[in-house]
Amino acid sequence: MILSRVADGLYWMGRYLERAENTTRLLLVTEELSTEVLGLDEDVARGEWRDLRAIFPGFAEGEPPFRHLAGLASASLLGLSIDPENRYSVFHSLKKARDNARSVREALSLEVFINLNETYRELEGETRRHLADPATFRSAMQSTHRGLMSTVGAIEHTLTRDAGWLFLKLGESLERVFRTVVILRTKLPALVSDEPKVDLPLFYSQWRSLLRGLSCLENYRKVFGARLEPIDVLQFLLFDAQTPRSVRYGASAVKEHLDRISSASDVSQPARIVGKLAAELSYQGHDLIRDGQILSFLDHVLAELGRAHEALSAVYFGS
Amino acid sequence: MKWVTPRSGFDEVFDPRGQARPHYAALISILESFTKEDVERRERLQQLTLRNQGVTFTVYGEKDGLERIFPFDFVPRIIPAAEWKGIQDGLVQRITTLNLFLADIYQDQKCLKDGILPAELILSRKEYKRALLGLVPPRKIYTHVVGTDIIRDDRGEYLVLEDNCRVPSGVSYVLENRNLLSRVFPEFLGSYPVRPIKDYPTLLLETLRFVAPRRGQNPVVVILSPGIHNSAYFEHSFLAREMGVPLVEGRDLLVEGNHLFMRRTHGKRQVDVIYRRIDDDFLDPLAFRRDSMLGVPGLLNVYREGNVALANAPGAGVADDKSVYAYMPRLIKYYLGEDPLLPQVPTYLGHKKDDFKFIAEHLDQLVVKTTGDAGGYGMLMGPFAAAKERESYLAAMKKNPGNYIAQPLVELSTHPTHIGGKFEPRRVDLRPFILYGDRIRVLPGGLTRVALRAGSYVVNSSQGGGSKDTWVLAPREA
Numbered sequence: 001m002i003l004s005r006v007a008d009g010l011y012w013m014g015r016y017l018e019r020a021e022n023t024t025r026l027l028l029v030t031e032e033l034s035t036e037v038l039g040l041d042e043d044v045a046r047g048e049w050r051d052l053r054a055i056f057p058g059f060a061e062g063e064p065p066f067r068h069l070a071g072l073a074s075a076s077l078l079g080l081s082i083d084p085e086n087r088y089s090v091f092h093s094l095k096k097a098r099d100n101a102r103s104v105r106e107a108l109s110l111e112v113f114i115n116l117n118e119t120y121r122e123l124e125g126e127t128r129r130h131l132a133d134p135a136t137f138r139s140a141m142q143s144t145h146r147g148l149m150s151t152v153g154a155i156e157h158t159l160t161r162d163a164g165w166l167f168l169k170l171g172e173s174l175e176r177v178f179r180t181v182v183i184l185r186t187k188l189p190a191l192v193s194d195e196p197k198v199d200l201p202l203f204y205s206q207w208r209s210l211l212r213g214l215s216c217l218e219n220y221r222k223v224f225g226a227r228l229e230p231i232d233v234l235q236f237l238l239f240d241a242q243t244p245r246s247v248r249y250g251a252s253a254v255k256e257h258l259d260r261i262s263s264a265s266d267v268s269q270p271a272r273i274v275g276k277l278a279a280e281l282s283y284q285g286h287d288l289i290r291d292g293q294i295l296s297f298l299d300h301v302l303a304e305l306g307r308a309h310e311a312l313s314a315v316y317f318g319s
Numbered sequence: 320m321k322w323v324t325p326r327s328g329f330d331e332v333f334d335p336r337g338q339a340r341p342h343y344a345a346l347i348s349i350l351e352s353f354t355k356e357d358v359e360r361r362e363r364l365q366q367l368t369l370r371n372q373g374v375t376f377t378v379y380g381e382k383d384g385l386e387r388i389f390p391f392d393f394v395p396r397i398i399p400a401a402e403w404k405g406i407q408d409g410l411v412q413r414i415t416t417l418n419l420f421l422a423d424i425y426q427d428q429k430c431l432k433d434g435i436l437p438a439e440l441i442l443s444r445k446e447y448k449r450a451l452l453g454l455v456p457p458r459k460i461y462t463h464v465v466g467t468d469i470i471r472d473d474r475g476e477y478l479v480l481e482d483n484c485r486v487p488s489g490v491s492y493v494l495e496n497r498n499l500l501s502r503v504f505p506e507f508l509g510s511y512p513v514r515p516i517k518d519y520p521t522l523l524l525e526t527l528r529f530v531a532p533r534r535g536q537n538p539v540v541v542i543l544s545p546g547i548h549n550s551a552y553f554e555h556s557f558l559a560r561e562m563g564v565p566l567v568e569g570r571d572l573l574v575e576g577n578h579l580f581m582r583r584t585h586g587k588r589q590v591d592v593i594y595r596r597i598d599d600d601f602l603d604p605l606a607f608r609r610d611s612m613l614g615v616p617g618l619l620n621v622y623r624e625g626n627v628a629l630a631n632a633p634g635a636g637v638a639d640d641k642s643v644y645a646y647m648p649r650l651i652k653y654y655l656g657e658d659p660l661l662p663q664v665p666t667y668l669g670h671k672k673d674d675f676k677f678i679a680e681h682l683d684q685l686v687v688k689t690t691g692d693a694g695g696y697g698m699l700m701g702p703f704a705a706a707k708e709r710e711s712y713l714a715a716m717k718k719n720p721g722n723y724i725a726q727p728l729v730e731l732s733t734h735p736t737h738i739g740g741k742f743e744p745r746r747v748d749l750r751p752f753i754l755y756g757d758r759i760r761v762l763p764g765g766l767t768r769v770a771l772r773a774g775s776y777v778v779n780s781s782q783g784g785g786s787k788d789t790w791v792l793a794p795r796e797a
Contacts, residue, residue, distance in 0.1 A: 003571050007584045102373070103547045106559035106566045110372070118371050163584060263585060316584040 002107070007167040008317040009104035014171025016097035017116070021148045022179045023056055023090045024141050026213050027080055031134065033209040034073055037202055042069055044198055044206070047190065049076050054186045055179070056080055058088030077137055082127040090144060091127060094120045109158040112151060119147025163261065170257040170312070177250025178305050180214055184237060184247070185298045191230065192294070204228050211237070219243040234289050239281065247301065248281040254305075258312070270312035277304045325744035328730035329475040331396060342399045342792065345510045350394070355740060362737070365393060365503045374495050376780055377550045389492055390785030392736045393504055396747065396767040397511070400794040406469065406477055406751065407761045409661030412651060414465055414753050417484060417638045419654040421461040425451055425634060435653050436646040440670065441637060443721070444690075448599065448634035450606060454623060456632040457530040463630035464523070464594075465753045466490070466766075469661075471732035478729065479647075479663040480748065484631060484639040486596050489766040489786075490752050491554035494519060494561075496788040497764075512793040514763040519752070520561035523594075526756030530628040531591040538591035541567045541581065545597045545613045550781070555596050569597075574617030579627045592628045599633050641690045641724045642668055669716065669723035678716075678725040682709045685725040687716070700776065702728055731776055734787065736769055746770045748778050749789065763791035 030052045034045040049072050053059055059079055066072035083089045098120045105113055126140045159165045187210055198206075207228045211217040214237060223240070224232045240246040244253075255278040258271040267275070281301075288297055324330070324337050332343045339347045366388070375386040398406075423430050424441055431438040441447055466487025468480040497516060501508050524540065531538030544555035546568050559566035571581050572590065580587035595602065601611040606619035621627045637643065643650075645666040648659045667674040667685070678685060682701045689697040699712045716723050733744035751765035767787040768778035778784040 001583045001585045001588070003565055003567060004582045004584055005568065005571050006565075099547070102552075102556075105373075105556040113373060114371050117373050121370060167584075261584070318582060 002163045002167075004316060004318050006104045006107050006164060008313075009100045010107060010164050010168040011171035011312075011317070013097050013100035013104070014168040014173075015175040016093045016100065016171075017148065017151060018172045018175040019088070019179070020090050020093035020097060021145065021152075022176070023080055023088060023093060024145045024148065025215060026052060026055065026183075027077065027090070028138065028141050028145070029209050029213045031073070031077060031138070033205060034069075035134075037205060038069065041198055041202055044202055045069055046072065048206075048209075049073055051186050052076060052080070055182055056088035058086040058092070060085070077134075078130075081137065081141060082123065082130075084127065090141070091123055094123055094144070104164075107164045109154065111154040111158045115147065115151040115154045119144060119151060122147060166257050166261050167316075170254065170261065173250060173253035173257060174305065174309065176245060177247060177254060178302070180237070180245050180247055180250055181298055181301050181305070183210075183213060185295065185302065188234075188295060188298070192234075207233050214245040216243050216245055231289060234294070235285075238289075238294075239284065241282075248278075251278040251281050251301075254278075254308070258308075261316070268312075268315055270308045270315060273304055273308045273311060277301065277308075321741045322735060323741055323743045325733045327473070328746070329471050329473050329732040330744055331471075331732050331734040331747065333735075342397050346395070346397065346507065349506050349510060350742075358737065359740075361503050362393070365391065365499060368499060368502065372495075373553070374492070375553055377548060377552065389780055390771060391492075391496055391499060392745075392769055392771075392785055392787050393500060394735050394737055394742065395500060395507060395788040395790050396734055396749075397790045397792065400792050402477070403763065403791045404794075405660065407763075409477075409479070409659070410467055410751060410753050410761050411759045412655065412657065412660050413467065413479065413482065413647070414462060414755060414759055416647070416651045416654050417465070417482060418459075418461050418755065420643075420650050421632070421635055421638050422455075422459060423654075424637070425454065430650065430653060433653070435649055436643070437670075440642055440721075444637050444640055446599070446634070446636035446640060448607075448637075450619070451634045457532055457625070457628040460530060460630075460755050461632040461635040462638065463526055463530065463632075463755050465755070466750045467753065469749045469751065470664075470729055473730045475732065477661060479661050480729075481641065481644060482639045482647075483750075485598060485636040486551075486631070487750070487752065488551040488554050488596075489750055489768075490519060490762070491557040492786050493752070493762070493764055493766050493789065495557075496786060500788045511790060512795075513790040514793050516762055516764045519762050520558060522754055522756075522760055522762075523558070524562045524564070526754045526760075527592045527594055527628075527630055529756040530630065532625050532628055533591055539589060540592040540594065541565045541590055543567055543569070543572075543593045543595040543597060545569075545601070549596070551596065558594075564594075569611075569613045569615050572615040572618070574615060574621055577621055577624045577626055579615070579618065579621045590627060592630065594630050599636055602629075602633060641666070641688055642670065642721075645724065664726045664729055667725045669725070670721035674725075675716075675720050678723070679713060681725075682713060684727065686728050687712065687723055687725045689722055690724060700728070701725075728776070731770075734767070734769065736771070736785075736787075738771070743773065745773070746776055746778065747787070764789045 030048050034048050037044045046069055053076060079086045080089050082091045084091055086092060098116055101108060101113055101116055123144050191206060207230060208217060211220050211233060220236050223236060237246055239248045241248060243249060251274060255274045258274055262268045262271045288294060324333055332339060334340055369388045369391060374389065376389050377386055430436065462484045464487060466483040466489060469477050470480050471477055494516060527540045528538050541564055542555055542559045544552060544566055556566055567581055573580055573582060579590045581590055597613050600608045601613040603614045603616060603618040604611045605616045622629055645668055647663060651657060651659045667678050669675050685701045687699040687701065701709060731746040734747045735742040736745040747767050747769045749765050749767050752762045754760045767789040768784050769787055770776060770778045771785045772783050
């Protein structure tokens with residue numbers, strides 16, 4: 001059993017690490033897709049950037065509209081990678097993860113802190129260089145991504161499996177499933193509309209990049225092969241029991257951590273909320289997708305995850 | 320390798336003829352065997368290690384409370400066994416006296432009645448906590464952890480400059496410096512019988528457990544920190560990790576039924592001993608500063624009831640007051656009947672009329688300090704100050720003379736320090752750490768602080784100071 005403040009710090013460290021990783025990955029994928037489709041259909045490229053800004057809504061309000069795609073792309077890249085004022089930028093998330101790590105350093109291993117600190121310091125160096133061109137940007141983001149992966153590796157390999165570890169993993173898993181749902185909620189309206197507005201190859205590119213954005217492309221192929229059918233992709237991203245970024249897997253992971261944190265005798269309020277949600281996801285199937293209820297279902301999932309966060313903050317962090 | 324020899328003062332390494340002192344000969348020959356590139360490569364490695372491990376301190380007053388690396392110089396300071404013996408004995412004598420003095424002024428006040436030092440000097444200080452009069456701390460220990468600053472004059476004699484009885488910091492750098500040096504320059508330690516210091520956290524934990532009020536069970540010890548923005552936060556967290564105890568902040572603690580608890584995710588747990596790294600005034604808003612957000616309401620009552628031990632004891636700060644310092648030789652004689660083993664710097668007291676006159680007339684030769692401040696803040700270096708600066712300082716002194724003391728400028732010893740590819744002499748001091756538990760233990764070593772700016776006397780980390788690893792050599796076997 002640990003201090004409530006330390007549990008809180010570890011939970012948010014987990015959330016911010018996961019968020020930094022998500023933002024990094026989606027930035028890379030969006031940048032690639034936008035470059036790929038630019039010559040074919042500028043509107044699609046523009047849409048990808050708009051989606052990204054909806055998924056990570058950290059840009060200042062009242063930003064002037066971008067007349068040219070290049071302006072939109074480079075403002076989005078800079079804003080979500082190194083802008084310290086953007087609360088969804090990779091740099092901001094990394095800084096928050098590190099601030100939390102510093103405040104609970106005694107609960108971490110040296111390896112975890114060093115990996116996180118190095119990753120942060122390296123990106124901090126980039127903030128002074130302004131990531132002038134796409135190649136520099138990609139190499140900086142890839143390097144940050146590697147750093148995040150080794151931090152997660154250090155967490156996996158060196159931390160003792162105590163209550164602190166559970167809160168760290170709880171933050172990570174909650175952030176992960178939450179962001180997956182936000183991504184789906186943002187991307188799906190355009191993708192599942194009755195008549196595709198774009199060319200077929202482009203259409204598939206978009207579905208492919210959705211899978212890549214959730215680091216699921218290879219996992220999907222193992223189940224369904226190379227052929228991308230929207231209904232299969234959706235089925236996979238929502239209900240697959242094994243891929244770590246499916247909604248079902250994510251909710252089960254949150255549930256498992258909450259169950260282990262709960263005392264043996266009674267189920268806590270947050271565990272109850274997520275338990276119901278995980279059960280729904282385990283027994284839902286194709287019909288939901290066919291009946292066109294998918295968007296409202298995703299809204300329901302988001303609301304329940306929000307409630308779970310409120311409940312666990314109240315129960316465990318006293319806030 | 321280029322060595323620059325000092326122009327004045329005592330040098331730790333070279334004698335006046337420019338020869339290396341015997342206990343430095345081996346180190347010098349190892350250093351001579353390195354090329355400039357070797358040294359530069361290792362220095363880069365050293366910087367990287369410090370940065371990546373986050374061995375930092377926070378500078379106040381800068382944007383966001385900037386985190387800085389505490390500069391480390393790899394040329395170690397070496398103290399021979401015989402010299403250390405003198406320091407150690409002197410420190411044990413001093414800490415014993417400081418505790419007897421504190422016990423006295425919070426009980427019978429015999430030293431005041433006997434006129435050893437003026438009563439108003441003690442009773443008027445804000446560090447003297449009237450509310451604690453008559454209260455005996457667990458095991459009668461007031462100063463569980465002391466850091467005493469020692470300097471060397473131009474003849475190489477060790478002098479006590481001040482005692483830090485409140486929350487002395489720096490011990491984490493002592494331990495980290497040793498780790499770092501053995502990693503970056505492994506050749507050094509292999510050539511000397513250096514006494515180990517790694518067990519400090521273990522000894523500190525024993526010291527803290529020794530004063531736990533609940534006997535016969537496993538006491539719960541915590542470190543109380545003001546939080547991540549405190550300049551010494553790295554150290555608080557470091558010691559918590561090394562001792563394996565929780566690092567808490569005021570908001571993690573609560574008082575219930577005259578016992579102290581920490582708030583945990585699944586219920587609360589009683590706390591027995593607090594190693595507190597916050598000042599008296601912030602400990603308990605109900606007892607001291609009402610605006611304190613760092614403390615725990617009701618903590619002092621729990622302490623008063625004997626249900627929690629605080630290290631160091633509240634009210635201990637009055638003993639390291641710079642004006643009490645002036646009376647230390649008399650106090651040692653008074654309580655122990657002994658002469659001081661470690662000399663100290665002559666001190667003029669602002670509250671004495673004659674002394675004040677002397678200070679005012681010799682301001683250009685003296686170092687003036689305010690009695691309450693630490694960290695080199697509020698100080699006037701007379702010999703280096705502009706006439707205008709001295710005038711305005713004197714004007715401030717006149718308003719509250721009792722708040723000032725003055726000392727002649729002690730030259731401070733120098734030590735070769737690697738700066739810009741050369742070894743240049745830089746002024747150093749020494750802060751050994753002393754633990755008072757079942758007995759008094761002095762950590763063999765300490766923090767050697769070095770004034771990195773050429774000609775500077777100020778070694779404080781907040782003002783451009785760095786540090787060195789400090790070796791105490793084991794006595795040769797007979």
